[in-house]
Amino acid sequence: MDECSECSLVDDRSGAIGLGELEIAMQNLGLDPKPEDLERIIAEVDQIGNHEIDFDEFCEVMNKLNQKQNGWNQVVRECFEVFDRKKNGHITKEEFEATLRELGDFTNSSVIDEIFTDVDVDTNGIIDYDEFSFMVKNYLLDEDVF
Numbered sequence: 001m002d003e004c005s006e007c008s009l010v011d012d013r014s015g016a017i018g019l020g021e022l023e024i025a026m027q028n029l030g031l032d033p034k035p036e037d038l039e040r041i042i043a044e045v046d047q048i049g050n051h052e053i054d055f056d057e058f059c060e061v062m063n064k065l066n067q068k069q070n071g072w073n074q075v076v077r078e079c080f081e082v083f084d085r086k087k088n089g090h091i092t093k094e095e096f097e098a099t100l101r102e103l104g105d106f107t108n109s110s111v112i113d114e115i116f117t118d119v120d121v122d123t124n125g126i127i128d129y130d131e132f133s134f135m136v137k138n139y140l141l142d143e144d145v146f
Helices: 002-010 019-028 035-045 055-083 093-103 109-119 129-140
Strands: 090-092 126-128
Touching: 019 035, 019 055, 035 055, 055 093, 055 129, 090 093, 093 109, 109 129, 126 129
Parallel strands: none
Antiparallel strands: 090 126
């Protein structure tokens, strides 16, 4: 509910939240919704059909988004743990390669090296959770987060 209160600061005091206000509120929470996501979100809870939602509906939307993102975060964490074979909080190149080979789709070492290099943004030779999470959320998830 705190997130709802913080985001209500973008309300123009009309008592309703339109597409622009919803976009600003979501951006304030670190989200980057596409215009079609915003329209779909409002359509799901807009009971009157005026392309606006009230504060309670906004809180409902934010709670649903929070639950969905928490679910994705759990999936990403579990995937990370599969790759982190030594359970030390990071993935070495050897762990990365061995796991990909076991998955069966990656047998070419040069492709694996290229992927590892792309994911290891800070070039320290290991993939930490943040790097792994960024890769999964931005490149591998087909499911809409919104």
